[in-house]
Amino acid sequence: FRSLMLAFLSGLGLTQTFGRNWDALYDVLTDPEQVSGRFALVLRDYDSLRRHRHLCAELEGVLLDAQQAAREQGRRLWLLAEEPDSDTRH
Numbered sequence: 001f002r003s004l005m006l007a008f009l010s011g012l013g014l015t016q017t018f019g020r021n022w023d024a025l026y027d028v029l030t031d032p033e034q035v036s037g038r039f040a041l042v043l044r045d046y047d048s049l050r051r052h053r054h055l056c057a058e059l060e061g062v063l064l065d066a067q068q069a070a071r072e073q074g075r076r077l078w079l080l081a082e083e084p085d086s087d088t089r090h
Contacts, residue, residue, distance in 0.1 A: 001055060022062045029066035029077060037075045046081035 005020035008028075012035075018024055028034045029041070041063070043049070049056050063079050070077040 004049075004055070004059070022058060026062050026066050026069075029063070030069040030073070032073065032075065035077075038078075039070075039076070040078040040080055042080045042082060044082045047084050 002020075005018075005025075008014065008025055009016075009018050009020065012028065014028060014034075018028065029039075049059070067077045067079055
């Protein structure tokens, strides 16, 4: 959990005042002062995160709630997950 919050801190260019919890992440993603009206969040190595079911479920809940709140504000929040390379050529 800690490393995930640090990844958001760094990846989103947040300050050290970021609360590093689910509520703080939701607040950042739904705050028009923090992110633009059209914003895409790309989750890298998401396949690895899926192994941690509880953590992944909480993250997905926060992200989907933030996406809904952004939509209600007339903003767009795209949630993208990077898929592993599935090239099967030898």
